[in-house]
Structure formats: C-alpha cells, structure tokens
Amino acid sequence: MSSLQPVRGTHDLLPEEMRAFRHVVETGRGVAARYGFAEMATPIFEFSGVFARTLGDTSDIVTKEMYTFADRKGESLTLRPEGTAGIARAFISNGLANDLPFKVFYAGPMFRYERPQKGRQRQFHQIGVELLGVSEPQADVEVIAAGRHIIDALGIKGNVTLEINTLGDTESREAYRGALVAFLSGRIAELSADSRERLERNPLRILDSKDEGDRAVIADAPLLGDFLNPASRAFYDDLKNGLMDIGLDFVENPRLVRGLDYYGHTAFEFTTDALGAQGTVMAGGRYDGLIKTMGGPATPGVGWAAGVERLSMLLAEAPAAERPVAMIPAGNDAVIRREATILTERLRRAGFCVDLAFSGNMGKRMKRANKVAAKVAVILGEDERLARAVTLRDLDSGEQTTVSLDRMEETLRGLFAGGGDAFGGI
RNA sequence: GCGAGUGUAGCUCAGUUGGUUAGAGCGCCAGUUUGUGGUACUGGAUGUCGUCGGUUCGAUUCCGAUCACUCGCCCCA
Known part of the structure; x- marks a missing residue:
C-alpha cells in the first residue's frame, strides 16, 4: 500500500464508480428539469459570513464542521458545507427577486469537517433543488414530488420512506419551544449529557435523540402539533392533502426536526434502512425567513438536498459503459x-x-x-x-x-x- | 469530538502459538493459437505484512504511538 494517501474523508471516483455517480446526477438533473428546475451553479467557496449567518450559530455545521481559511488578503472564506446558502446569496446578489418563482437545480461538492464513516465523507456531493417565491404549500408538494420521482427513477434498493413533519411558523415554534424547555428542565436529571447541552442551544433536537433515557422523557413531552396556530395547522393539512392527491405515501414523524436554523413549517426526509446510521438520503424543508435574514427582500423558499454518494451506493444497478x-x-x-x-x-x-x-x-x-x-x-x-x-x-x-x-x-x-x-x- | 474494531499482492482474504525462502482465489502478464476474442489448459510476476518507534539474538506476529478505514454515539446528505 502506497504512502500516498488521499486526505482523510476524501475519495477518488474511479471510472466504474464515476458512472454510477454520474447516473445519479444526470437522473436528478433530468427529472428536476421536468418539474421546471433549471440548473445553476454557485462557487464552492463563499465569504464565511454567508454560512455563519444563514445556518445559524447553534448548528453543528457552523460551530465545528466548516472548512474555513483566510485567503492571501486575510479574508475569511469557507468551503461550502451545503448548497442552499450559496443559492440564496446568488439570488440576492443577482437581484433575482423580480422574477418569481425562482426554481433551480444544483449539483456539486460540499465540505464538512466530520469524522468519516460509511456514507459520510469530508468532501461529498449533493444534488438539490430550491423553489423561491411561493408561500403556498403546493410548492412544498412539488419539491417533494420531484425528490420522490428522482429516487424512483434511480431504482434505489430497499425501502425509501418519506417522513414529514411541521415545525410551524415562528410564532408556533417559539410557543412550543418555551413549553418544551420548561418540561425538559423539570426532568433534566434524566437527560443525557448531550441533551442537557442541547437544552440551551437547540432544544428541538432533543426530540431526535437516540439515547434511551432521552427517549423515555420525550415520550411524555408536549407535542409541537398542539402548539400550532391555525395558519400553521392549515398549511400542514394542505401539504398532507397535496401529497395524498398525487399518491405520495408518507409517514408523519413528530420528532423530525432540522439541524439548520433557517427551517420553518415543512420538514421532510427520505430515509432508508440500508445505510446504517447514515440513513437519510434526501432531506429538506421550508425556509421562509432565510432570504430576509441574509439581507434580501422577504422571499419564501422550500427545497431539499440529496447525498450523491449515498444514492449511488443504493443504486440497484449502475448503467454499463457504452459498448465500443x-x-x-x-x-x-x-x-x-x-x-x-x-x-x-x-x-x-x-x-x-x-x-x-x-x-x-x-x-x-x-x-x-x-x-x-x-x-x-x-x-x-x-x-x-x-x-x-x-x-x-x-x-x-x-x-x-x-x-x-x-x-x-x-x-x-x-x-x-x-x-x-x-x-x-x- | 467520544467509545470499539480492523489494516498481509491491484481486489477478497488465509497464515506465521516470535525464527531464516509470506500463501490462496480473483484479476494481471505470457504461452498453447506470429490474421481472430470470450471457455479451457500451462506457466509467470507482484508485497518495505499501513507507518514510525520499543521489547528481543531475531518482529509481519508482542507492546506503544500514529495514519486510514469500518461500526456505534454525535451530526447529517
């Protein structure tokens, strides 16, 4: 074995693997086009603030997973850890708010300083779609349908389940957050060390904990569903009805939350049991506050991202090379x-x-x-x-x-x- | 970042209870067949036994560190 190793968490894509990889990206691009998503690309690095501000300073991605470095001028730059922030920045930079809805597909490498595992690398690749400028849940339905369509078109092995949840609007979420923190504080002794820390930083994430003790506590916790105001409830009902209208099966998972701060209302994940701990193959949600937070005109948005490596590992069969x-x-x-x-x-x-x-x-x-x-x-x-x-x-x-x-x-x-x-x- | 496991040929793996020349299958190369492939048969090559250090007369084997991967946690695509 040679001493010339690739950087930890990075991999070469040899021709055979590359074929599967390309098939995933091309299938995604083709199906997304049918739904009206045009492809675009943003740089793979941005000023660090683009990510630091938009992802929220409580997310792990920002606090410990970013590849950040100073360029020769001393400017702080970051290799993009996900795609939405860059698209949002480009949307604002290019003054695209005048031509809504804005629907794009993207594909490219992302970087996160994490401990590698199967289906988890430091440089990995995502495909994704974003739909900006539509506040109706039909947009969410369309985005989710495009995702399901891609997964089906790829012929992914095993069962891929769509899980959905609502995080409600800001008002509902804040009300719930208060109630949840109050409840969990009362039983703090039963929580895991990780969750005790999360109680301040990102209490909703505790709902997603795999710790048995945590789960016992969570079972008695108040439900976000009970704190939804009428508008949030109506939005969620419309989403579910919309999915049913077009025959998309889903499972409601009230514990499904998002790691990134910019999400509200819809949260969803496509998961498989075939990848161990890295079972999420595609995930997304609605982010109505993001564009405004970044300094652009208030513009609602919804989108998802999918891991190309994860999808290509699950490909039933990779296309054969052309016979010469x-x-x-x-x-x-x-x-x-x-x-x-x-x-x-x-x-x-x-x-x-x-x-x-x-x-x-x-x-x-x-x-x-x-x-x-x-x-x-x-x-x-x-x-x-x-x-x-x-x-x-x-x-x-x-x-x-x-x-x-x-x-x-x-x-x-x-x-x-x-x-x-x-x-x-x- | 935490806990555990693994690391021997290009690949999948066996093996040495510490001893001199480290093995198999697949793949690769060559030949049977110098104008005809796939199957078959015959032959061949390949390893700093992940890396560095320690113990020892002697280490691929034992110990330590380190690097990488894998599994779980964390996090997420």
Whole structure:
C-alpha cells in the first residue's frame, strides 16, 4: 500500500464508480428539469459570513464542521458545507427577486469537517433543488414530488420512506419551544449529557435523540402539533392533502426536526434502512425567513438536498459503459497502422465510440476488444487494405464478413441496431 | 469530538502459538493459437505484512504511538 494517501474523508471516483455517480446526477438533473428546475451553479467557496449567518450559530455545521481559511488578503472564506446558502446569496446578489418563482437545480461538492464513516465523507456531493417565491404549500408538494420521482427513477434498493413533519411558523415554534424547555428542565436529571447541552442551544433536537433515557422523557413531552396556530395547522393539512392527491405515501414523524436554523413549517426526509446510521438520503424543508435574514427582500423558499454518494451506493444497478467498436490493425506494418488511425478517426466523426488497439499481435488485440466489451471488431489487414475494405466481426455472435469501406458505417449501424441480418445483402 | 474494531499482492482474504525462502482465489502478464476474442489448459510476476518507534539474538506476529478505514454515539446528505 502506497504512502500516498488521499486526505482523510476524501475519495477518488474511479471510472466504474464515476458512472454510477454520474447516473445519479444526470437522473436528478433530468427529472428536476421536468418539474421546471433549471440548473445553476454557485462557487464552492463563499465569504464565511454567508454560512455563519444563514445556518445559524447553534448548528453543528457552523460551530465545528466548516472548512474555513483566510485567503492571501486575510479574508475569511469557507468551503461550502451545503448548497442552499450559496443559492440564496446568488439570488440576492443577482437581484433575482423580480422574477418569481425562482426554481433551480444544483449539483456539486460540499465540505464538512466530520469524522468519516460509511456514507459520510469530508468532501461529498449533493444534488438539490430550491423553489423561491411561493408561500403556498403546493410548492412544498412539488419539491417533494420531484425528490420522490428522482429516487424512483434511480431504482434505489430497499425501502425509501418519506417522513414529514411541521415545525410551524415562528410564532408556533417559539410557543412550543418555551413549553418544551420548561418540561425538559423539570426532568433534566434524566437527560443525557448531550441533551442537557442541547437544552440551551437547540432544544428541538432533543426530540431526535437516540439515547434511551432521552427517549423515555420525550415520550411524555408536549407535542409541537398542539402548539400550532391555525395558519400553521392549515398549511400542514394542505401539504398532507397535496401529497395524498398525487399518491405520495408518507409517514408523519413528530420528532423530525432540522439541524439548520433557517427551517420553518415543512420538514421532510427520505430515509432508508440500508445505510446504517447514515440513513437519510434526501432531506429538506421550508425556509421562509432565510432570504430576509441574509439581507434580501422577504422571499419564501422550500427545497431539499440529496447525498450523491449515498444514492449511488443504493443504486440497484449502475448503467454499463457504452459498448465500443474495436479497431484492430492486423500486424504492425506502418501502412496498416496509418490506415487504422485514419479509419478510427473517421468512425469517431461518424458518431461511433472506438477503441483502437495500439500494439500486440492479433490475438492480444482481440482480447483487448473483448475486455472493453466491444460489440464489433473492425479488422484491417493487408488483404482488406488492398481491397479497400474492412472485416467486421460481431463479437457476440462470432459472425464476420468483409465490407467495402464505403459501406463500413452503414453496416456497423446495422450491427449496433441489433439487426440479425445486418450482413445480409452485402 | 467520544467509545470499539480492523489494516498481509491491484481486489477478497488465509497464515506465521516470535525464527531464516509470506500463501490462496480473483484479476494481471505470457504461452498453447506470429490474421481472430470470450471457455479451457500451462506457466509467470507482484508485497518495505499501513507507518514510525520499543521489547528481543531475531518482529509481519508482542507492546506503544500514529495514519486510514469500518461500526456505534454525535451530526447529517
């Protein structure tokens, strides 16, 4: 094993893995486009304030997981830990509030200084959508439907469940927060050390604790549902009805909360039991206060992000690479080699994916053709050259025939189209 | 950040109760077949036994540290 290691929590994407990875991103991009989300990209680093202010200073991401550094001018920059803040910043920077709704899809690397585990890396990749400018719950329904559609289109292994909850509007949430803190303070002795700390910082998160003692206490805790004001309750009901109208199954999870401070109303997660502790595959919610908090015009928003690595690990089957044509010069004669290069380029210009065997005897070159899963071998030797022809061998059936050069592309297309009698009429 | 486990060939793993030349399967390379692949057969190469240090006559094996990964917590995608 080499001493040249990649940085902790980072990984190389070798071609085979990359195919699965790209399939996830391309499927996401394609499905999102059907829902009207146009792709955009923001820089992978921003001024640190973009994240520090928007994610909230109680979130773990801001308090201990950011890759922050000073550039040569002493400016504090941060590698983006998630995508929404950058999109929101771009939305404001570019004055996009005049053209609502604003619907975007994005894909790219994110960075968090965390302890790596399966499905949890320091550099990972997300795809995500954001829908800004619509305060009606139909927007939430559309965003969630796009997410479900992508997961279905990918053919994810195992069961992926949609869990939803409402955090209510600010008024409801503050009322609940007060009640919850009062309740938990009364039973603080029963709480885990982690949760005691969270009581001040982010009490809602205690609801999500995996500690058994905590869970016993939480079972008796007041429910957020009982603190929703009429508007918040109506919003949540509309969301649920909207999901049911289009046949999206969901499970209500009153303990589902969000780690980031900017969320309100809708919170949702798509989870699987196939990834151990990292079961969340896609998550999001509504963030009506975010744009204003960042200094932009008050604009509601809703969106989600999904982990590309997590999704690609769950891919039922990664798409196979395209089957090439193998160009096989017979022998090492300089004239044949030149001719092979010319024909290879000609086929590529004609749209074929061509693997040119550079060296070795014929057997070796054929083996290579087999290894790259070529569909057809184009054999070019002295006989063919003199006849201004090539021999085409179907590597699946073993049938081969010699065709004149001006029929090469046509015959190849026939073979790729799967026509059994592609050699017919030659 | 906390607790635990693992680290031997490109991959999956066996092994040495501390002893001189470290193994298998898969893969890779070559040959049987110098104008024909997949199957089969034959042969071959490859390791600072993660890294550094300690104990020892001697360490891949024992001890310590360190790095990486894995599992749980935390957090989240």
